[in-house]
Amino acid sequence: MIIVKNLVKKYGSVVASNNLSCRFEEGKVTVILGGSGSGKSTLLRQLTGLEAPDSGEVHFDGLDLTSASRAQLFEKRKKMGMLFQGSALFNYLNIFENIAFPLREHTQIADNVIKTIVTMKLEMVGLRGTEELMPSQLSGGMMKRVGLARAIVMDPKVIFYDEPTSGLDPISTGVIDKLIKDLNGKLNITSVVVSHDIESCFRIADRIIILYYGDIIAEGTVDEIRNSTDPRVIQFINGTPEGPIPFTRTDRNYLDEILTE
Numbered sequence: 001m002i003i004v005k006n007l008v009k010k011y012g013s014v015v016a017s018n019n020l021s022c023r024f025e026e027g028k029v030t031v032i033l034g035g036s037g038s039g040k041s042t043l044l045r046q047l048t049g050l051e052a053p054d055s056g057e058v059h060f061d062g063l064d065l066t067s068a069s070r071a072q073l074f075e076k077r078k079k080m081g082m083l084f085q086g087s088a089l090f091n092y093l094n095i096f097e098n099i100a101f102p103l104r105e106h107t108q109i110a111d112n113v114i115k116t117i118v119t120m121k122l123e124m125v126g127l128r129g130t131e132e133l134m135p136s137q138l139s140g141g142m143m144k145r146v147g148l149a150r151a152i153v154m155d156p157k158v159i160f161y162d163e164p165t166s167g168l169d170p171i172s173t174g175v176i177d178k179l180i181k182d183l184n185g186k187l188n189i190t191s192v193v194v195s196h197d198i199e200s201c202f203r204i205a206d207r208i209i210i211l212y213y214g215d216i217i218a219e220g221t222v223d224e225i226r227n228s229t230d231p232r233v234i235q236f237i238n239g240t241p242e243g244p245i246p247f248t249r250t251d252r253n254y255l256d257e258i259l260t261e
């Protein structure tokens, strides 16, 4: 579904994507795992065509996004659903209008059909009957679910999730994990999930890609990752403080800065 070839993205001296090549298979849940600053969000932005890489290719559903025209990119992006960190709901719109928003923006679908679609999507995330509520009335977990209903409202081929469970309590995390897995199966969709939550990752992933300072250090099934002998992978999945990962890139930048002053 998505094939990445030799992707490079630098921000000044920081190499956020260091010549990455990987693939995201159709119908599967692939989790991009890594510590803070490892380049997960950067990779996600290149996968969705939100940002152009310095070099390399991103083939989405047969089209290289990096050399596509604006119009081609626009068409492909209609096939992508995105759940951003923090849900990104419109505070001034009620739940119904939040979910209906992409349909009103991108289609000519009649109001009564929009109503049916929104009801159906809300049902899928277990929030039927909340149409009239405002985002501020919902819990964090519910907001994520509304964001998810909106992400699937255009029947995307791929859903991208950036840290879908960050900041949620364990029960809400479990609900979101189950939804990601269930929707992936039910809608026969491809899912790309960015996460730093190992437990959550092991629950939902068909395949895992582990990033470390802009490099892919491991790629495989849950069992392959669990049985990895790479010390960096072992440290990451066990969360041990002592090990080859000294500190996050943010720490490193900070240290570099104060040490050169």
Ligand SMILES: Nc1ncnc2c1ncn2[C@@H]1O[C@H](COP(=O)(O)OP(=O)(O)O)[C@@H](O)[C@H]1O
Pocket: 011, 014, 015, 016, 034, 035, 036, 037, 038, 039, 040, 041, 042, 043, 249, 250
């Ligand atoms: N827009 C940007 N401008 C400058 N540096 C950035 C930008 N986006 C990311 N970075 C840097 O690239 C690295 C990877 O960041 P990011 O992809 O956000 O990591 P993650 O999502 O894994 O936490 C970090 O060192 C970050 O500071």
Ligand SMILES: [Mg+2]
Pocket: 040, 041, 042
């Ligand atoms: Mg991030």
